[in-house]
Structures are given as C-alpha cells and as structure tokens.
Amino acid sequence: MKPVDKKIYLASKSPRRRELLRQIGVEFELLLLRSEGPRGPDVTEEVLPGETPEVYVARVANEKADFAFDLVQRRRLTQRPVLSADTTVAIDGEILGKPATPAEAIAMLEKLSGREHQVLTAIAVRHRDFSDCITQVSQVRFAALSPASIKAYCATQEPYDKAGGYGIQGLASVFIEHIEGSHSGIMGLPLFETAQLLRQAGLPLP
Numbered sequence: 001m002k003p004v005d006k007k008i009y010l011a012s013k014s015p016r017r018r019e020l021l022r023q024i025g026v027e028f029e030l031l032l033l034r035s036e037g038p039r040g041p042d043v044t045e046e047v048l049p050g051e052t053p054e055v056y057v058a059r060v061a062n063e064k065a066d067f068a069f070d071l072v073q074r075r076r077l078t079q080r081p082v083l084s085a086d087t088t089v090a091i092d093g094e095i096l097g098k099p100a101t102p103a104e105a106i107a108m109l110e111k112l113s114g115r116e117h118q119v120l121t122a123i124a125v126r127h128r129d130f131s132d133c134i135t136q137v138s139q140v141r142f143a144a145l146s147p148a149s150i151k152a153y154c155a156t157q158e159p160y161d162k163a164g165g166y167g168i169q170g171l172a173s174v175f176i177e178h179i180e181g182s183h184s185g186i187m188g189l190p191l192f193e194t195a196q197l198l199r200q201a202g203l204p205l206p
Contacts, residue, residue: 011068011084053090057122060086065124081127081201089164091117105154108165114144127201136190138181
C-alpha cells in the first residue's frame, strides 16, 4: 500500500510558522513568494483604502494561497495542500504593520502601552477543489510601558519583522498583562484552526 503523503506546501517565510507546524507534526516544503524584485512582490501587503483589519488580513492570506496554488499547477509539482497565513495587529481599527525604523517601532509600542489591542491571523488552504480561509482574532492587553522599556526593546532586532512591532514569543512577553484567544495565533499560526483546515483538505491529522 502506498504511504499517505502528510506533507504540505507552506507559502510563508516566517520561522515561527515553521516551528508551529513542526509542533503538531506537519511536514512541509517551502514555497516562497517574492517580496521584492524588478517585478515587485508576488502579493502586495499594502492596505487598500477603506479596508478593515479583518478584510485586509483575509485578503492577503487568500492572495498568497491563490498565487502559491497557481505556482504548484504551473510547475506541475506534486499535489499537496497549500497553506498561507497573514498576521496583523490592530488598535482602534488602525492596522499596525511591520515597523521599518526604530522611530516607527517606538510609536507603535507607545500606542499599545497600557491598552488592549487585537491580533488577527488569517489562514488560507488550497488543495485540488478545496479552498477555505479562517481568521482567528485574539485580544491582547499590554501593561503600561515606561519610555526606557520601549527604547530598550526597540534597540534589539526583535520588533522589525513583526506586525505591531513585537513578538509574544520573545522579549516582549514581559509586556503582556493578559491575552484572550490563541497564543499560537498571536505568534502567527493558530494551531486549532490550522489543523481544522488541513483535515478538511485531506491531511491525516489526529
């Protein structure tokens, strides 16, 4: 009997998503999308006029999944589920992307200090005729942060590849007073919802 292929294509550069998939025993092959180059990014992550955080994060995850799925077809690769995800941070309806400079990171953390914000992660899966997307939303409350704490954190490399300028799995964990939702979702891949979609796509998970 031919063994069941338990591998997926992961259309994401995030090392945290790789760690989380390994945690639940999902094997993957990377299918990386271009974020820059002469022709520009394969999928733009710019916020469109009037987009809410929920619409934005689902659109980006779906566009990444569609592009990666099309790549599998064009390259005639082995048919496996394609998974993509996108995470954003929002406060008062404002989307906070990845800070490009220390000044941007400091401004973001000043907004989050002493307040509750939302972390939204959309997961999209494509496989043969299956296509679906789930968005998981968590509530996160930061303690009041001193200017010295914010400046010291932004002097590290941690804020600059993360939406909202922080990562729950790193030094910023000491800023977080309370969370309601999914710890793995705040990291970038809510595992309950991810497993749910992959099972529906035919991956044999417990």
